[in-house]
Amino acid sequence: DGGITQSPKYLFRKEGQNVTLSCEQNLNHDAMYWYRQDPGQGLRLIYYSQIVNDFQKGDIAEGYSVSREKKESFPLTVTSAQKNPTAFYLCASSIQGIKTEAFFGQGTRLTVV
């Protein structure tokens, strides 16, 4: 089945450790996105990538890093510089352009203790 997969679904880390969240898609989409969601809030854009080897900061990029070495993969690293990393993280992908819908993964819930 085609789709977008995030793993793991739940992730626990100690404060001060970097952690990488996985996002893989087999939809042949050029564009990929990372969002963060806090309880009771909407989604906020962290980073997005329009094409392989290129990415741009979203609204809340501080404390995060990404890479886009392959079309299918867009991993997000939550670094120790992120002041409040506990959140629900969502990855999405879409065809280039604004006329087609983006598809979301099921999310990774990160808890830093």
Added chain:
Amino acid sequence: DAKTTQPPSMDCAEGRAANLPCNHSTISGNEYVYWYRQIHSQGPQYIIHGLKNNETNEMASLIITEDRKSSTLILPHATLRDTAVYYCIVRVAHGSSNTGKLIFGQGTTLQVKP
């Protein structure tokens, strides 16, 4: 970036039409209106999108005003499974590549009641 305004919550009786409003008064001429919904702790699900014409699919209808400053999502026969947070989003064109960021607002929590 264009922003949207939605009521924080709405109720609807099961079997009745749910009409969810959205204001996007700063929308630009080439920006699309998208609707997604999110059931608790899941990824958002695409519902429908449009530019200026009304749109209908198997899930819902989208009515966009002539001046494009507002729109309404219509779920024609709401069921209990339609209880979710509904996001109205303006998809922003970005530079020459025209890849559109989805800028989410707070959404409307729709509660469908028996």
